[in-house]
Amino acid sequence: MPSAPAVTGGDSRVWRDRGGRVAAHTFLIAAVIALAGPFLWELLTSFKTLAESTKVPPTVLPEDWHGDNYGEALTGIPMWKMLGNSVVNAIVRTLGQLLFCSMAAYAFARLDFPGRRVLFGLFLTVLLVPSQLLVIPQYQIMQDLNLLNTLTAVFLPGMFSAFGTFLLRQFFLALPVELEEAARLDGASPLRIYWSVLLPLARPGLIALGILTMIWSWNDLLWPLIVTTDTANMTLSVGLTSLQGQFQTDYPVLMAGSLLATLPVIAVFVVLQKHVIEGIALSGSKG
Amino acid sequence: MSLPAGAVAMVDEAEAAPVAVADRPTAPGRPRRKRKGRLDRHTGLWAAFFLAPTTIGLGVFYLWPVVQTIYFSFTSWGPFGGHTFIGLDNYEAIFQDPQVGVAARNTLYFAVLGLLGLPVSLVLAATLNRPGRKGVSAYRALIFLPVVTMPAAVAIVWRWLFNGDFGIINSLLGSVGISGTSWLSNPDTALLALAVVGIWSTVGYNMVILMAGLQSIPKQFYEAASLDGAGPVRQFTSITVPLLSPSLFFVSVLSVIGSLQTFDLVYVMIGKTSPALPQTRTIVYLFFEKAFIANDRGYAAALAFVLLLVISAITGLQFWLQKKWVHYA
Numbered sequence: 109m110p111s112a113p114a115v116t117g118g119d120s121r122v123w124r125d126r127g128g129r130v131a132a133h134t135f136l137i138a139a140v141i142a143l144a145g146p147f148l149w150e151l152l153t154s155f156k157t158l159a160e161s162t163k164v165p166p167t168v169l170p171e172d173w174h175g176d177n178y179g180e181a182l183t184g185i186p187m188w189k190m191l192g193n194s195v196v197n198a199i200v201r202t203l204g205q206l207l208f209c210s211m212a213a214y215a216f217a218r219l220d221f222p223g224r225r226v227l228f229g230l231f232l233t234v235l236l237v238p239s240q241l242l243v244i245p246q247y248q249i250m251q252d253l254n255l256l257n258t259l260t261a262v263f264l265p266g267m268f269s270a271f272g273t274f275l276l277r278q279f280f281l282a283l284p285v286e287l288e289e290a291a292r293l294d295g296a297s298p299l300r301i302y303w304s305v306l307l308p309l310a311r312p313g314l315i316a317l318g319i320l321t322m323i324w325s326w327n328d329l330l331w332p333l334i335v336t337t338d339t340a341n342m343t344l345s346v347g348l349t350s351l352q353g354q355f356q357t358d359y360p361v362l363m364a365g366s367l368l369a370t371l372p373v374i375a376v377f378v379v380l381q382k383h384v385i386e387g388i389a390l391s392g393s394k395g
Numbered sequence: 396m397s398l399p400a401g402a403v404a405m406v407d408e409a410e411a412a413p414v415a416v417a418d419r420p421t422a423p424g425r426p427r428r429k430r431k432g433r434l435d436r437h438t439g440l441w442a443a444f445f446l447a448p449t450t451i452g453l454g455v456f457y458l459w460p461v462v463q464t465i466y467f468s469f470t471s472w473g474p475f476g477g478h479t480f481i482g483l484d485n486y487e488a489i490f491q492d493p494q495v496g497v498a499a500r501n502t503l504y505f506a507v508l509g510l511l512g513l514p515v516s517l518v519l520a521a522t523l524n525r526p527g528r529k530g531v532s533a534y535r536a537l538i539f540l541p542v543v544t545m546p547a548a549v550a551i552v553w554r555w556l557f558n559g560d561f562g563i564i565n566s567l568l569g570s571v572g573i574s575g576t577s578w579l580s581n582p583d584t585a586l587l588a589l590a591v592v593g594i595w596s597t598v599g600y601n602m603v604i605l606m607a608g609l610q611s612i613p614k615q616f617y618e619a620a621s622l623d624g625a626g627p628v629r630q631f632t633s634i635t636v637p638l639l640s641p642s643l644f645f646v647s648v649l650s651v652i653g654s655l656q657t658f659d660l661v662y663v664m665i666g667k668t669s670p671a672l673p674q675t676r677t678i679v680y681l682f683f684e685k686a687f688i689a690n691d692r693g694y695a696a697a698l699a700f701v702l703l704l705v706i707s708a709i710t711g712l713q714f715w716l717q718k719k720w721v722h723y724a
Binding site: 128132133135136139140142143144146147149150153161162163164165166207208209211212214215216219220221222224227230231233234237238239240241242243244245246247248249264265267268269270273297298299302323326327329330333334344345346348349352359362363365366367369370373374377378381382384385388389390 | 438439441442444445446448449450452453455456457458459460461463464467515518519522523525528529530532534535536537538539540541542543544545546547548549551552553555556558560561563566569570595598599600603604606607627652656658659662663679682683686687692695696699700702703706
């Protein structure tokens with residue numbers, strides 16, 4: 109790595125800077141090993157045979173790369189079906205939140221209607237309630253609607269979000285009012301203004317909310333675990349727990365299954381990394 | 396997912412904005428009053444149209460359930476779903492149930508251990524945030540990876556790392572002469588092992604929030620300190636930490652709230668029959684067992700409500716303590 113020339117200061121300064129840089133990178137690399145290392149170990153183990161995985165001391169690289177674990181993980185649970193369920197769950201929740209939250213956010217940010225403060229206050233109380241407080245009644249509702257053990261029950265409550273409304277409202281508030289006034293002078297309705305003026309301008313906010321919703325929908329465990337009992341209706345995160353029950357001690361298969369379940373979200377993260385991290389920094393909280 | 400009291404702090408700041416925006420157009424002499432009047436008649440209808448989906452959804456699935464849970468907490472459930480009103484009996488039972496006491500202690504212990512991850516996040520954020528640091532986005536992405544990975548999958552991987560006989564952690568410890576244990580089935584170490592995974596999965600999240608906070612500290616402070624001969628450590632303790640205290644406060648509140656709601660890790664890493672379950676069972680795990688395995692929903696509802704009160708109390712305490720250490724510029 110080329111060292112930046114020190115403009116001022118003598119040799120000691122140069123040395124101190126270089127020493128600091130080396131120390132910093134050593135620390136960062138150690139952190140990366142601790143934080144990303146488990147994924148690497150997971151990947152390597154997923155290609156070992158059961159016998160090799162239990163060797164003491166452990167081998168680092170698989171002796172011969174053994175792909176059967178992936179086949180077993182795929183057939184041990186209806187992986188493709190669950191993958192489909194996870195995809196539908198994530199997409200429906202994300203699209204639902206993007207549409208509904210942005211509509212509500214527009215009303216709160218731009219329309220002056222009676223009771224606005226009271227209603228917004230109610231939305232905010234939803235933000236504060238831990239999700240566990242809600243699951244018994246939510247379960248009852250799904251039972252009453254005859255939706256237990258369906259994918260609809262998995263995604264329905266997650267289509268609405270006080271957090272998303274709040275986040276997008278912040279975005280709309282930051283957009284200039286002038287554009288909207290110009291559109292209004294031209295006779296545009298609020299619907300038109302929302303759809304054609306504000307939504308395109310709020311793209312960064314929509315992207316951030318969309319990615320966060322997608323990731324958290326994908327990873328969610330408690331709710332899908334409660335409402336689904338048939339493996340055919342489970343999402344992958346629930347399915348993994350049944351894979352674990354089945355292959356309790358066959359760690360290479362479990363590693364392969366875990367990796368398959370996380371690969372889509374890792375792919376999304378790698379491609380959209382910048383937006384994910386900006387979204388987190390911006391929202392400062394989980395959806 | 397539930398939400399961080401911090402979010403509310405943000406709301407208060409934002410609340411000022413719409414007022415300013417709304418006030419501006421009504422400057423005297425502008426010919427907009429008439430047009431606004433014409434719009435007003437329809438504004439209510441438009442608002443209803445835009446708000447209907449979310450209001451109905453949140454009302455049905457979030458607000459009404461809060462009311463119902465509170466009601467359920469005063470009821471006893473029969474085996475076939477019927478329930479009868481029993482007043483405060485559930486609450487009385489909760490305070491006498493030794494299982495609840497142990498779960499509460501485990502949960503609090505887990506939350507305290509979780510806070511130990513914050514210094515790590517802080518040092519990482521400060522190290523990455525130095526001007527001209529190479530490879531920032533690669534480091535940040537790799538450190539952030541655990542945050543976006545499915546907790547159920549992560550828990551399975553960590554079970555393997557912590558395995559007493561073949562786990563890599565024990566063989567690494569063995570190579571420096573420390574003999575490990577069956578971390579997850581040993582009741583003495585299981586909660587500690589869960590806390591390690593909890594910290595591992597949130598370090599990157601806290602780091603990103605703290606990095607955003609660091610970027611708002613004016614560079615001149617560091618330049619001035621540097622001219623005065625303050626080294627990196629001194630700059631860190633005298634400039635970075637105090638000026639970053641609002642962000643540190645925010646992540647510590649989030650960290651505690653998150654830890655108090657731990658479920659996934661216990662459910663996946665500690666088996667239902669594990670000898671370590673009593674020492675790792677959290678309040679939410681106990682809630683899950685009562686509500687959906689034992690079908691004791693009234694009791695579970697009361698437990699959830701007690702958890703809400705505890706979270707509010709602890710968050711309130713943190714807000715009260717912030718006066719002592721958080722500096723707002």
